[in-house]
Amino acid sequence: MSFYSSKTLPKLLVKDFNLCHTLLCGQLFRVKKIDAWFYVIVKNRILKVRQSSPETLEYHGADKRFLIDFFALDEPYDDIIAHIDKDSHMTRAIKKFHGLRIVRQDPWECLISFICSAAANIPKIQLNLENLSEYFGEKVKLHGLEWHIFPGPGQLNNYKRIVMAKTGFRAKHIKAVNDTVDHSFLSFLNKLPYPEAKKALTQLPGVGSKIADCVLLFSLGFSEAFPIDTWIKKILQELYFKNKTISNGELHAFGRNYFGKYAGYAQQFLYMLAREKK
């Protein structure tokens, strides 16, 4: 595909970072693995990256500063782990998935992604996002391949095409959100306290407690957000409630109180535990 050997690519020294865990923990969907490399479509760029050793990232398509921000490498990892390491279950998860990070993805794409996630699975979400990008997003060529940038707010302006992207009942939510939400609304949420930001998001059609928490956690820096999906529900009930059925509201309150200001990281570790048992 390229005459350049990997030796010519820049390297970034990393600590407490695992690329696979970070890219494959269900927070991002536009990730492709080709040979030994991951290709991640982030905003208007195609990031090509691999972890050639535990402490080395080789990359192309972005600069160092971008990588540090996107992968949240400036977060105090030891501190985060110390906060959520409350019991033997978490200790095990933290050890097993060490280096998992919560990325800082684009809030708009994150919002649409998780609207697509309602009653779906990961391959289906990926299909929806690929289709939406192909139908509405700008095309770019890189590494001999064609890629589509994710369409911005206002660009998802054709209901029929949104339906053609196989979004099903989510199509009307996507169209409505496209017509009412812009970048400034989303960046404004950053400045609000968690409860207010969440309330503003759940005002949007197709966005309830879970999806709001995903957007807050994965794109707006609210590390205390604690999304309850079916996987988390199952594992929380199993590990902390002797398999008793607990309402989502109660599980949410439990997670936030028990794990504290980095509850969202705890949620991701638990998600990984739940998925590997599948």
Added chain:
DNA sequence: CCGCAGGCCCCAC
């Protein structure tokens, strides 16, 4: 006794 807020279940989307 009656009315409404809050919690929960159900089901179409």
Added chain:
DNA sequence: GTGGGGCCTGCG
């Protein structure tokens, strides 16, 4: 997953 309806409960 969400949202809206139906239904039960509890307090005023």
